Amino acid sequence: MELALSPEDAAFRDEVRAFIADNYPAEMRVANPETDLSKEQMLLWHRILHRKGWIAPLWPKEYGGSGWPITRRFIFEQETTRAGTMPPLAFSVTMVGPVIYTFGNEAQKKKFLPRILSGEDWWCQGYSEPGSGSDLATVRTKAVRDGDHYIVNGHKTWTTLAQHADWIFCLVRTDPTAKPQSGISFLLIDMKSPGVTVRPIITIDGSHEVNDVFLEDVRVPVANLIGEENKGWTYAKFLLGNERTSMAGIGRSTRYIDRLKKIVKAEIPADDPAHLEFVKEIARVELDVLALEATELRVVAQMARGIDPGPAASLFKIRGTEIFQNITELTHRAIGNYGLAIREHPVSANRFMPGPDYGHTASEKYLNSRKLSIYGGSNEIQRNIIAKAVLGL
Amino acid sequence: MDIQFTEEQELLRSSVQRLLRDHYDFDARRKIVASEEGFSRKQWQAFAELGLFAASFPEDAGGLGGGPLSTMIIMQEFGRHLVIEPFVETVVLAGGLIQRLGSKDQKQAFIPDIIAGEKIWALAWTEKGSRFDLANVATTARRHGKDYVLSGEKTAVIAAPWSDHLIVSARTSGHRHDRGGVSLFVVDRRAANLDLQGFKTIDGRRAAEISLRDVRGELLGSEGEGVAALEACRDRAIGALCAEAVGAIAELNAATLEYSKTRKQFGATIGSFQVLQHRMVDMFIAHQEALSLMQHLSLSLSVGEAGISRLASGAKSKIGYAGRFVADQAVQLHGGMGMTDELNIGHYFKRISSINIQFGDPAFHVLRFAQLDAAA
Numbered sequence: 165m166e167l168a169l170s171p172e173d174a175a176f177r178d179e180v181r182a183f184i185a186d187n188y189p190a191e192m193r194v195a196n197p198e199t200d201l202s203k204e205q206m207l208l209w210h211r212i213l214h215r216k217g218w219i220a221p222l223w224p225k226e227y228g229g230s231g232w233p234i235t236r237r238f239i240f241e242q243e244t245t246r247a248g249t250m251p252p253l254a255f256s257v258t259m260v261g262p263v264i265y266t267f268g269n270e271a272q273k274k275k276f277l278p279r280i281l282s283g284e285d286w287w288c289q290g291y292s293e294p295g296s297g298s299d300l301a302t303v304r305t306k307a308v309r310d311g312d313h314y315i316v317n318g319h320k321t322w323t324t325l326a327q328h329a330d331w332i333f334c335l336v337r338t339d340p341t342a343k344p345q346s347g348i349s350f351l352l353i354d355m356k357s358p359g360v361t362v363r364p365i366i367t368i369d370g371s372h373e374v375n376d377v378f379l380e381d382v383r384v385p386v387a388n389l390i391g392e393e394n395k396g397w398t399y400a401k402f403l404l405g406n407e408r409t410s411m412a413g414i415g416r417s418t419r420y421i422d423r424l425k426k427i428v429k430a431e432i433p434a435d436d437p438a439h440l441e442f443v444k445e446i447a448r449v450e451l452d453v454l455a456l457e458a459t460e461l462r463v464v465a466q467m468a469r470g471i472d473p474g475p476a477a478s479l480f481k482i483r484g485t486e487i488f489q490n491i492t493e494l495t496h497r498a499i500g501n502y503g504l505a506i507r508e509h510p511v512s513a514n515r516f517m518p519g520p521d522y523g524h525t526a527s528e529k530y531l532n533s534r535k536l537s538i539y540g541g542s543n544e545i546q547r548n549i550i551a552k553a554v555l556g557l
Numbered sequence: 558m559d560i561q562f563t564e565e566q567e568l569l570r571s572s573v574q575r576l577l578r579d580h581y582d583f584d585a586r587r588k589i590v591a592s593e594e595g596f597s598r599k600q601w602q603a604f605a606e607l608g609l610f611a612a613s614f615p616e617d618a619g620g621l622g623g624g625p626l627s628t629m630i631i632m633q634e635f636g637r638h639l640v641i642e643p644f645v646e647t648v649v650l651a652g653g654l655i656q657r658l659g660s661k662d663q664k665q666a667f668i669p670d671i672i673a674g675e676k677i678w679a680l681a682w683t684e685k686g687s688r689f690d691l692a693n694v695a696t697t698a699r700r701h702g703k704d705y706v707l708s709g710e711k712t713a714v715i716a717a718p719w720s721d722h723l724i725v726s727a728r729t730s731g732h733r734h735d736r737g738g739v740s741l742f743v744v745d746r747r748a749a750n751l752d753l754q755g756f757k758t759i760d761g762r763r764a765a766e767i768s769l770r771d772v773r774g775e776l777l778g779s780e781g782e783g784v785a786a787l788e789a790c791r792d793r794a795i796g797a798l799c800a801e802a803v804g805a806i807a808e809l810n811a812a813t814l815e816y817s818k819t820r821k822q823f824g825a826t827i828g829s830f831q832v833l834q835h836r837m838v839d840m841f842i843a844h845q846e847a848l849s850l851m852q853h854l855s856l857s858l859s860v861g862e863a864g865i866s867r868l869a870s871g872a873k874s875k876i877g878y879a880g881r882f883v884a885d886q887a888v889q890l891h892g893g894m895g896m897t898d899e900l901n902i903g904h905y906f907k908r909i910s911s912i913n914i915q916f917g918d919p920a921f922h923v924l925r926f927a928q929l930d931a932a933a
Contacts, residue, residue: 425930444920447927451850451875458849469561479842544835551834554841555814 173235180243187212188249196525197250198532199371200511203286203328210252210283219281220257227265227273228281238464245415255324256280256287259403260333263350267391267399276331276352290320290334290353290377291400298545300335301344301397305379307336307351309386314338314351316359316382322539326362326375329355334379339394350396352388353379369531370509404541411540412480413488414457420491421450427498427522442498449490456483475553478546485536485543496530499523506531562630569627572607573634581638583901589641590761596642596719605674610648618656618668625793625858629800629851636804639901639908641762643677643716649797651678651724653790654741658778663743667722679720679746681711681767682787689917691726691787692736698727698774705729706771707742715915717765718755720746725769726787729780739783742774749773760911761904791916792869796858798912799851799872802880805905805912806844809887812902813837816891833890840886843879850875867929870922877919880909 169177189208194200213219221237223229232240244251261280264272279285296302305318316336326332332353339347353360359382365374390399428442460480463473496503502519506527517524537543551557562570580603589597604610612627614620621627628649635644648671655667670676687693696709707727717723723744731738744751752768778786814837817828827833854872857865884906888895895902913919 440924443927444923447871447874447923447930448878451871451923451926452846454853454871455846455850455875458853459845462849462852465561479845483842483846547835547838548831550838550841555828555834555837557814557817557828557834557837 169235169239173239176236177239177243180240181247183216183218184243184247184249187216188247192250193248195507195521196511196528199369199373199509199528201250206250206253206328207283209250213252214282219252219283220261222258223261223265227261227277234464234467238460242415245413246418248416248419252283253286253325255289255333256283256285259289260287260331260352263333263390263399263403266402267350271387272352272390285330286325286328288323288326288329288332288355288377290323290332292322293319294321298542300400301348303335303337303348305334305336306340307338307349307384309338310383312386314384314386314389316351316353316379316384318379320377320379321374322365323362323375323377324373326355326377327364327372329362331355332360332377333390335396335400338396342394345397347394348396348400349393350390350399351384352390353382353384354388357382357384359383366509367532367535369528370506371528371532372509373532411477412456412460412484414453414460414484417449417453417484417487417491420488420495421446421453423522424491424495424498427495427526430520430522431498431500442494445490445494449487449494452483452487452490456480456487475549478541478549481540482543482546489533489536492526492530492533496526499526503527503530565621566623566626566630569608569612569623570630570634573609573631576603576607577634577638577640581640583639583904586639586641594719595757595761595763600640601642601677602674604642604644605672609644610652610674611672613648614652614656614668614672618664619672625796625855628793628797629855632797632800633804633807633851636801636806636908637808639760639805639904643679643719643762645794645797645801646680646716646720647671647676647678649794650680650790651722653793654680654724654777654786657789658741658782658786660778663775663777667743676721677716677719678722678724679714679716681714681717681723681744682726683712683714685710685712687712689921690734691791692734692739692784694726694728694739694783695733696725696727696769698729698740698742698776701773705742705774705776707744707769707774708771709769711767711769713764714767715758715762715764717746717753717767718763722746723767724777725774726783727774736784737781739787740780741777741783741786743777744769744772744774758911760907762911788866792866793858794916795869795873796851796855798915799847799854799876802876802909802912803844803847803851805909806847806880806883809883809902809905810837810840810844813840813887813890816894820892827890836886836890840883843883847876847879864929867926870917870929871926873917874919874922874926877913877922881913881919884909 191205192201192209210219218230220229221232221240225231257280261277264276291300293303293305295304305316307314307316332355334351334353335348336351337347338349359380361378363376364372365376366372367374424446432439432442463476467473502523503526505518507517507524508515608621609631611620612623612631616622652671655664682691684695696707698705698707707725709727711725723746725742725744726739727742728738729740750770751772754766755763758764817833818826820827850872854868857868887902888906891902894900
């Protein structure tokens with residue numbers, strides 16, 4: 165499905181397509197890029213996009229972004245995901261960057277934005293805590309003013325790729341007496357600060373993506389406070405809005421469906437009684453993707469005409485994640501007995517994995533994608549948002 | 558991708574909306590359905606006068622050239638109001654087939670009367686055992702002078718009791734499943750040896766079992782073109798039915814939401830219960846997705862894209878499942894009231910059930926969508 169593109173936009177699409185074909189690093193085409201690449205490997209494509217000036221499509225030009233209108237951003241997103249490229253680190257480019265240029269002061273913009281664009285700084289997100297999941301406003305990590313510093317104590321968790329991070333942006337409680345939402349501040353913390361400890365959390369797929377981050381008497385300069393003290397909730401909500409916009413994941417789902425079809429063709433004989441069920445399930449999920457893609461195009465076209473999409477992002481998050489979870493589950497079922505095997509970490513080509521190559525990541529993808537309906541505001545929270553904002557309930 | 562409607566299209570939509578709002582509320586519809594004939598010739602004429610029958614025909618056929626997008630606009634509103642009159646049968650199906658296959662003389666003889674609202678048509682393609690297979694035809698047509706005589710049985714022909722003319726599929730050669738042996742014929746509904754047994758459909762329309770014994774028929778197009786023409790016509794009819802379903806879904810969602818904000822149980826409005834909020838969010842999402850897919854299908858139909866038949870099947874299936882889900886939940890959330898004949902909810906439920914059967918149910922179309930996949 166395509167947008168009806170102007171000649172200029174069509175030329176842009178072709179340019180993006182050709183650029184990816186010519187420049188995407190072969191080294192990054194591994195079995196499971198999300199877990200198998202080193203930090204340096206992950207940054208290869210980031211640096212190439214930075215040199216091209218395409219690293220931050222959302223950012224205004226004055227801060228080094230592409231300054232593209234919505235249609236171009238959408239085309240870029242579509243082409244990069246369809247081609248299966250690894251997106252640049254969202255915590256840096258999509259999340260903290262816009263918060264800094266929207267709410268930060270001049271010194272903060274100057275200090276942080278160029279290093280986000282270049283990939284010199286790797287950011288992680290200090291939101292969740294053991295006692296604060298979906299109910300984020302109850303964060304308990306404390307920041308107490310001490311002269312030009314805050315003394316920070318607390319425990320952040322589910323911190324994705326903190327093991328690579330140079331900086332963490334944190335929600336901290338600066339006014340313990342205020343109502344939950346109004347006593348929170350948005351603080352940037354150097355991961356090299358004394359008192360910061362990162363402990364890996366291994367998830368059910370065996371991979372190390374998330375971590376606990378312990379903060380013990382960490383001294384953070386007041387200069388690292390974003391905006392006003394106790395206004396952090398506003399900035400956090402702004403950021404979550406950005407986080408959810410690109411969760412429809414059409415390009416990725418489409419690629420995984422194509423692969424699933426090949427696996428079913430190779431693994432399940434047409435006279436197997438289960439074959440027809442796979443045919444039907446695949447067709448249904450393909451139609452789910454088609455309908456979501458048509459919805460996304462409708463919303464993009466509306467936004468291009470200046471119409472506020474409302475909580476469309478919540479719809480994309482819910483359906484995009486449900487769809488991808490369904491696809492990875494079907495894929496795991498499709499490889500049959502080989503679904504018993506799972507790659508060991510750290511991943512190495514020297515370790516034996518049974519069965520054909522195309523099945524080697526099916527188990528871990530199936531397991532790993534269970535997280536999708538939980539993170540970024542669980543799908544239940546997204547339904548609450550739509551119920552309130554759209555249905556007026 | 559969002560359809561930015563032209564001024565003409567907006568005008569069409571608002572004029573249909575106005576007409577239906579003023580003359581086709583649920584009580585008016587109830588009276589029409591309960592009437593002797595079971596539909597309203599007065600409404601039919603009002604639709605014609607508003608230009609609804611001309612809207613989709615090309616200009617050289619006396620139409621307004623609006624194509625499938627104008628059909629989509631009209632059918633969405635018809636779906637909202639549960640319009641009973643045979644617009645799809647007369648304009649989309651018969652009109653579409655005549656426009657596609659008919660000779661110059663046939664077009665001139667039939668299309669102006671359709672546009673003017675003078676004649677009503679029905680399409681007789683279903684037979685006992687044919688289910689949703691357009692090529693499964695046992696009815697025969699033998700050449701007889703410059704005409705043909707048809708013999709066989711047609712089943713569940715929607716709008717046949719109201720119609721002046723039928724388009725009948727019949728076999729001019731080959732065995733029961735041969736695609737190339739099916740042709741289409743124009744038959745006078747009051748022709749000699751045509752026996753018609755009318756019945757009511759679950760959604761309040763009229764249909765008929767039809768028996769033909771050497772009934773005179775006039776060939777539409779050439780011999781053997783029947784199945785291909787019916788397939789193309791089915792794609793367009795699916796576009797219309799999907800739009801109708803989306804209109805019905807929108808009304809069900811609006812009514813259910815409204816009800817949930819007023820109905821109290823356990824001292825609270827039922828809309829305050831999270832389990833029902835999430836159900837209604839899923840109904841909302843089902844509507845959004847159905848609406849998007851409907852627009853995508855209508856746009857594709859209007860530019861005649863390759864692969865349109867696969868897309869039509871896909872949309873019929875996805876929107877069919879969405880409609881079933883929303884209709885189920887609308888009845889459920891209305892509780893006992895949803896079961897009553899008095900409330901409109903059950904009537905939307907029945908309309909959606911009927912749409913889901915016409916030209917193939919969601920299961921049939923999801924498998925057809927899979928079969929037509931070049932990649933699989």
